Amino acid sequence: MNSRHNPQERIFVALDYDNMDDALRMAEQLGDTIKTMKVGLQLFFKSGPQILHRLQDMGFQIFMDCKFHDIPNTVAGASDSVTQHGVYMFNVHCAGGFDMMKRAKEAAVKRAESMGIAVPKLIGVTQLTSTSQQMLNQEIGVPGDVQSSVLHYAKLAQQAGLDGVVASGHEIEAIRATCGEEFLTVIPGIRPAWAAQDDQKRIMTPAQALQAGAHYLVIGRAITHAADPRAAAMRILDEI
Numbered sequence: 048m049n050s051r052h053n054p055q056e057r058i059f060v061a062l063d064y065d066n067m068d069d070a071l072r073m074a075e076q077l078g079d080t081i082k083t084m085k086v087g088l089q090l091f092f093k094s095g096p097q098i099l100h101r102l103q104d105m106g107f108q109i110f111m112d113c114k115f116h117d118i119p120n121t122v123a124g125a126s127d128s129v130t131q132h133g134v135y136m137f138n139v140h141c142a143g144g145f146d147m148m149k150r151a152k153e154a155a156v157k158r159a160e161s162m163g164i165a166v167p168k169l170i171g172v173t174q175l176t177s178t179s180q181q182m183l184n185q186e187i188g189v190p191g192d193v194q195s196s197v198l199h200y201a202k203l204a205q206q207a208g209l210d211g212v213v214a215s216g217h218e219i220e221a222i223r224a225t226c227g228e229e230f231l232t233v234i235p236g237i238r239p240a241w242a243a244q245d246d247q248k249r250i251m252t253p254a255q256a257l258q259a260g261a262h263y264l265v266i267g268r269a270i271t272h273a274a275d276p277r278a279a280a281m282r283i284l285d286e287i
């Protein structure tokens with residue numbers, strides 16, 4: 048297992064809520080167990096950027112999950128804007144291509160340097176964890192196996208200067224072998240043995256994913272929908 052970080056720093060909790068009060072309540076409950084909160088589009092569109100600053104004021108780092116995917120100029124502009132909020136990490140879809148990813152990174156670096164803040168980590172989404180082999184081939188129209196597609200995107204993201212990728216637990220080892228140990232792997236689709244699978248297809252337990260070399264795990268419902276979220280987070284931390 049990668050031991051560079053303590054377990055609390057390796058779990059990002061997905062605050063997938065439709066209002067700021069519920070999200071802040073959850074963050075408060077998890078305050079002494081989790082360091083980074085993931086804010087996605089559902090919450091962001093309801094609360095606006097103030098959710099980022101409220102969480103930061105509570106001491107959390109933010110993974111802004113905006114999954115940008117547009118022409119390079121537009122994504123560069125969006126990356127510049129999100130960087131201004133001092134987020135720890137944000138993401139783009141690798142499917143936007145090399146130039147889009149490179150421009151996103153350049154914009155984030157330029158803005159962070161002009162503000163004198165840490166450059167946010169930029170992560171490329173490879174294939175979503177809700178994508179099965181059959182979906183990839185038949186619906187999305189990409190031939191070959193999921194792992195080959197994920198590896199192709201991971202290599203492209205690394206060449207474009209990104210810090211890492213989002214993928215499922217099943218691809219961690221191949222990504223590490225191809226892109227090296229420093230290239231970050233951010234892994235959703237995490238399900239403890241005692242949690243429901245929901246809409247995720249390519250899943251893994253927290254312990255298995257860390258064993259395979261994941262840097263960070265993204266966990267939503269297994270914690271936020273638990274009867275006692277803090278106890279669920281503690282149980283996961285114990286398991287890893």
Ligand SMILES: O=C(O)c1cc(=O)[nH]c(=O)n1[C@@H]1O[C@H](COP(=O)(O)O)[C@@H](O)[C@H]1O
Binds near residue numbers: 175214
């Ligand atoms: O970028 C992501 O965070 C992401 C990528 C991916 O391939 N799959 C995926 O589930 N996610 C996010 O990770 C979180 C997973 O939530 P749960 O399935 O509730 O644990 C959600 O907020 C998703 O938006």
